[in-house]
Amino acid sequence: MxxxxxxxxxxxxxxxxxxxxxxxxxxxxxxxxILLSIIWVERKIAAKVQLRYGPLYVSKPIGGALQMLADAxxxxxxxxxVPRDADSIAFLIAPAASLVLPLLPIVFVPAAxxxxxxxxxxxxxxxxxxxxxxxxxxxxxxxxxxNKFTIIGGIREAFMVIAYELSLFISAxxxxxxxxxxxxxxxxxxxxxxxxxxxxxLAAITFFVAMVMATSRLPFDIVEGEQExxxxxxxxxxxxxxxxVMGAGYVQLYILCLxxxxxxxxxxxxxxxxxxxxxxxxxxxxxxxxxxxxxxxIVFLRSVYGRYRLDQAISIGWKSLLPLSLASVFLSLxxxxxxxxx
Amino acid sequence: MSILSSxxxxxxxxxxxxxxxxxxxxxxxxxxxxxxxxxxxxxxxIRYYKDKCISCSLCARICPADAIKMYRKAGEKxxxxxxxxxxxxxxxxxxxICPADAxxxTPVHDIAWESLExxxxxxxxxxxxxxxPALEEGARRVKAVFDExxxxxxxxx
Ligand code: SF4
Ligand code: SF4
Numbered sequence: 269m270x271x272x273x274x275x276x277x278x279x280x281x282x283x284x285x286x287x288x289x290x291x292x293x294x295x296x297x298x299x300x301x302i303l304l305s306i307i308w309v310e311r312k313i314a315a316k317v318q319l320r321y322g323p324l325y326v327s328k329p330i331g332g333a334l335q336m337l338a339d340a341x342x343x344x345x346x347x348x349x350v351p352r353d354a355d356s357i358a359f360l361i362a363p364a365a366s367l368v369l370p371l372l373p374i375v376f377v378p379a380a381x382x383x384x385x386x387x388x389x390x391x392x393x394x395x396x397x398x399x400x401x402x403x404x405x406x407x408x409x410x411x412x413x414x415n416k417f418t419i420i421g422g423i424r425e426a427f428m429v430i431a432y433e434l435s436l437f438i439s440a441x442x443x444x445x446x447x448x449x450x451x452x453x454x455x456x457x458x459x460x461x462x463x464x465x466x467x468x469x470l471a472a473i474t475f476f477v478a479m480v481m482a483t484s485r486l487p488f489d490i491v492e493g494e495q496e497x498x499x500x501x502x503x504x505x506x507x508x509x510x511x512x513v514m515g516a517g518y519v520q521l522y523i524l525c526l527x528x529x530x531x532x533x534x535x536x537x538x539x540x541x542x543x544x545x546x547x548x549x550x551x552x553x554x555x556x557x558x559x560x561x562x563x564x565x566i567v568f569l570r571s572v573y574g575r576y577r578l579d580q581a582i583s584i585g586w587k588s589l590l591p592l593s594l595a596s597v598f599l600s601l602x603x604x605x606x607x608x609x610x
Numbered sequence: 611m612s613i614l615s616s617x618x619x620x621x622x623x624x625x626x627x628x629x630x631x632x633x634x635x636x637x638x639x640x641x642x643x644x645x646x647x648x649x650x651x652x653x654x655x656i657r658y659y660k661d662k663c664i665s666c667s668l669c670a671r672i673c674p675a676d677a678i679k680m681y682r683k684a685g686e687k688x689x690x691x692x693x694x695x696x697x698x699x700x701x702x703x704x705x706x707i708c709p710a711d712a713x714x715x716t717p718v719h720d721i722a723w724e725s726l727e728x729x730x731x732x733x734x735x736x737x738x739x740x741x742x743p744a745l746e747e748g749a750r751r752v753k754a755v756f757d758e759x760x761x762x763x764x765x766x767x
Contacts, residue, residue, distance in 0.1 A: 317630040319637040319761075572627035 283547070289385035293549050294526065294556065295374045302522055302560070303515050304336045310567035311335075317571035339511075346507035351413060354504065358412035363505065363512040366405045370520035373398040377526050378453040380536050380544065380552030391452045392444055392527075396437060399482075399523055402516070403429045406491070409513070410501035421500025424578055425491045431585030432481035438593035439474035443531045446600035452527070456535030465532040467603060471596035472532045474589050479528060481581065483521040485566050487573035488581055521566065525559040533558050635760040641720075645742060645749040647767060648717035653700045655718050656693060658736040662712035665689050669704035669713060678704055681733050690733035696726055716740045 281287055289295055308323060312331065315322025323332035350356050373395040378384035388394060403425050410422025443464055447455045455464075465472040481488040492500040499505075502513045529535055536552030544551020576584070639646055648654065665688045670678040677697035680689035691704075691713075705713045718740040723729050731738075745751070752764040 313631060316636075317627055319630070319635055321636060321638050321640070324640075568627065568631070569624075571631075572623050 285383050285548075286385045288549065289379060289383065290375050294377060294379045295385075296371070298556070299371060299374075299519055299522060302563070303518055304340070305333075306518055306522075306560075306563055306567060308333055308336050309564055310570060313564070313568050314571040317568075343508045343511035348507040348509055349504075351415065351504050353414045355412040355414065358408055359504075360509070362405050362409035362412060363509045363516075366402060366409065366516040367512045367519060369402050369405055370399055370516055370523055373523050376452075377523065377530070378456070378535075379555060380549050381457070381539070382453065383548045383552065384453065387453075388451075390450045392440060392450045392455065392531075393437075395452070395523070395527055396440060399520055400429075400433060402520060406501050413501070413504040415504055417497045417499075417503040418501045420497050421491050421493070421503070424493070424497075425501065427578055427582060428481060428484070428488070428491060431582045432478040432589070435474050435585060435589035435593040436478035436482060438590075439471040439478065439596050440527070440531060442468060442471040442593065442596040442600045445597060446603060452530050452535075456530050456537070459534035460537050463532060463534040467608070468532075468596055468599050470592055470599055472528075474593040474596055475528060475531065477584075477589060478593075479521075479524045480566060480569070481585070483517055483524060483566075485517075485521065486570040487576050489575060490578050490581055493575065521563055522559065525562045525566070526555065528562060529555055529558045533562075633760075635763065637762050637764075639752060639764050641749075642744050642747070643749055644752045644764070645720070645744040646764065647751045647753050648719065650717060651715070652717040652719070653702045653705075653715050655695075655716050655721060655740040656698070656705065656736075657714050657716050657739065658691065658693075658733070659712045659714070660690060660733060660737050662710045663690060664710045664712075666709060667691075668707045668709065672703045672707045673698075674701060674703060675699045692730070692732040692736050695723075695729040695731070718742050720744055 282292075291297065312322040323335035326332050326338045327334035350359055375385040376388060376391040376394050376398075378387075378391070384391075406425045407422045410418040410425065443455065444450050446464075446468060447458050449455060449458075484491045492502065497503070502510060505513055536555040538554055540551050540553060542551075543553060665680075667680050667689065669691050670680050675697045677694050677699075678691045679694065681692045682689045700719075702715060705715055716739075720742050721740065742749075751767045753767055755763055755765055757763050
């Protein structure tokens with residue numbers, strides 16, 4: 269009897285949102301699955317566009333889908349080399365921080381109606397603010413490795429932040445102004461019938477481009493610039509440390525995609541009530557599907573674009589994105605003044 | 611105007627990418643399972659016929675990469691060529707210049723060695739016959755054809 273009660277208690281504990289959300293969905297476990305699958309998808313798409321096969325020979329019947337598992341295993345068994353002149357403590361801590369920091373906002377991102385680990389009134393700015401901390405870790409990383417490629421990469425990261433950050437926040441706030449709330453859950457619930465992208469396409473475009481910049485995806489992978497500066501701030505990392513820093517970019521991409529879907533693509537609507545009765549988070553599965561498709565589209569861009577130069581990216585940030593994001597704020601105000609109500 | 615045209619260019623780029631993503635055209639030959647049949651006059655591994663050789667040393671002299679060296683066995687007067695595949699660039703000069711037709715290209719190129727020493731072939735071994743390891747293990751032969759629409763493709767023979 270006692271044992272049954274304990275098991276029941278543990279299951280209830282795991283299934284309670286404050287535990288389930290950060291650990292299982294949309295948190296850690298989901299992130300791991302995404303990491304293992306999206307990199308494979310990215311490589312497969314790039315290969316297909318370039319008339320190749322991509323990963324194939326690891327698990328051939330399923331098109332090499334286990335390649336990432338094989339790579340991750342390899343990362344674990346590779347030697348970790350700390351350069352002699354590196355600041356070893358910062359060098360070792362930064363990769364872990366670079367993975368944890370982008371993952372942290374997940375506790376504030378609702379995955380289904382009233383399904384969130386920590387419910388706060390200001391979840392939108394909180395999520396954006398925490399994910400805006402990542403560049404600091406990357407700069408620390410670049411400095412700690414004490415290598416000219418990493419320093420150049422770190423400086424590029426600092427420059428990129430000034431290119432996208434303002435526009436990212438302003439375009440997100442444009443939606444907040446329109447919906448009159450900073451709470452992601454309320455923002456989603458107001459998009460039940462009409463997604464935000466139709467009401468304010470300017471904000472959506474700006475947020476999208478700024479998001480691609482923030483996550484260093486092509487055409488803005490200026491920080492890593494592998495043909496120019498090896499791997500930018502990540503040059504000196506080996507083994508699992510490299511695995512961590514490589515994964516960090518995708519984690520940030522995932523979080524920002526979730527935010528994008530909740531701001532512009534009506535989040536977890538259409539809500540699947542049948543699944544929702546089994547477990548509340550399951551009903552919001554369309555949020556995950558939309559975010560995943562968005563990620564697939566962003567990684568697909570890799571095979572379309574070449575890399576912008578740093579100065580081009582900054583001028584896109586200031587000359588196009590910033591005016592567009594300001595225009596999106598005025599669009600929101602105009603819609604409010606015109607009396608558009610959801 | 612410039613904004614419109616740049617938007618159009620972005621859309622063009624993305625739609626071209628999508629077109630390639632869904633079009634069925636791959637150039638890759640999955641090598642160990644498939645093997646491209648090379649032309650008969652392909653400049654592959656070189657085969658040497660010692661019985662035809664007149665020991666003129668022209669091959670060793672013309673070789674631009676210094677890959678061919680003349681070997682003399684103790685007690686013998688004549689010298690015979692041997693090859694070092696570390697150096698050979700498969701230019702075919704030696705084959706062209708040989709007055710006795712003692713050298714010949716074979717349409718085999720997929721040979722690999724485990725050490726540098728194994729790449730040196732003295733006259734006795736220079737005459738060996740080359741077989742593609744992939745074909746030996748039963749690779750299916752394909753040949754390259756140029757398709758107007760799909761570009762370079764490979765069809766089974
Ligand atoms: S093919 Fe050219 S490089 Fe090779 S052995 Fe003959 S002459 Fe020398
Ligand atoms: S050129 Fe021909 S005949 Fe002369 S040494 Fe070389 S292989 Fe022999």
